[in-house]
Amino acid sequence: DIVMTQTPLSLLVTLGQPASISCRSSQSLVHSDGNTYLSWLHQRPGQPPRLLIYQISDRFSGVPDRFSGSGAGTDFTLKISRVEAEDVGVYYCMQGTQFPPYTFGQGTKLEIK
Amino acid sequence: EVRLVESGGGLVQPGGSLRLSCAASGFAFSTYGMNWVRQGPGKGLEWFSYISSGSVIMYYADSVKGRFTISRDDGKNSLYLQMNSLRDEDTAVYYCVRTGSYSTFGVWGQGTLVTVSS
Numbered sequence: 420d421i422v423m424t425q426t427p428l429s430l431l432v433t434l435g436q437p438a439s440i441s442c443r444s445s446q447s448l449v450h451s452d453g454n455t456y457l458s459w460l461h462q463r464p465g466q467p468p469r470l471l472i473y474q475i476s477d478r479f480s481g482v483p484d485r486f487s488g489s490g491a492g493t494d495f496t497l498k499i500s501r502v503e504a505e506d507v508g509v510y511y512c513m514q515g516t517q518f519p520p521y522t523f524g525q526g527t528k529l530e531i532k
Numbered sequence: 533e534v535r536l537v538e539s540g541g542g543l544v545q546p547g548g549s550l551r552l553s554c555a556a557s558g559f560a561f562s563t564y565g566m567n568w569v570r571q572g573p574g575k576g577l578e579w580f581s582y583i584s585s586g587s588v589i590m591y592y593a594d595s596v597k598g599r600f601t602i603s604r605d606d607g608k609n610s611l612y613l614q615m616n617s618l619r620d621e622d623t624a625v626y627y628c629v630r631t632g633s634y635s636t637f638g639v640w641g642q643g644t645l646v647t648v649s650s
Contacts, residue, residue: 454634456634456635458636460577467627467640467641467642467643468627468637469640470636470637473634473636474634477634479636479638511576511577513637515634515635515636516635518591518635519579519582519591519592519593520579520580520593521567521579521582521635521637523576523578524576526577
């Protein structure tokens with residue numbers, strides 16, 4: 420199974436400042452079809468997760484452009500250009516390249532300073 | 533509006549059984565693969581079961597293999613999870629999730645809580 424490792428596990432950010440979360444996979448996430456099935460999800464307290472980014476850098480419908488994804492192979496990054504209050508919660512990376520199983524990172528908790 | 537609504541959660545004793553349902557609406561349910569993902573109290577996300585469109589393929593994580601069974605009824609736009617031999621560690625919020633293009637988990641239900649305790 421592919422293991423997804425996120426850093427840091429918690430993040431304290433001032434409103435309006437940038438934030439960055441890293442995700443590393445134990446194997447390359449490049450599929451034999453050439454795509455890389457790496458997604459980022461956000462979960463607010465008491466809510467189900469919601470998809471933010473897929474295929475490394477494509478924003479899902481309705482996701483603000485302050486969220487961006489980058490990376491390749493085994494190393495990926497989610498960036499928030501200017502953190503807003505609604506961005507608090509836990510962020511997960513997830514791989515769908517080698518499935519089953521789909522696997523998630525441990526989660527990174529973002530709080531406002 | 534695309535929607536998934538889980539039901540059937542509750543308190544069950546270790547060794548007991550429970551059947552979860554997920555009602556889908558607002559999209560062509562029969563054409564999508566569907567998943568169950570769970571989240572233990574204060575923990576992260578764990579995918580544990582998938583069913584393809586047409587019920588051709590089913591997958592399970594090792595943690596539930598042999599105990600849980602995923603199924604679907606496309607005529608009722610519904611996904612099911614039969615859970616047997618429940619353990620304390622199965623206590624979690626259970627989410628029904630649609631698989632979209634590019635292996636995305638773009639549509640999630642609100643979740644249903646399953647508590648396994650004596």
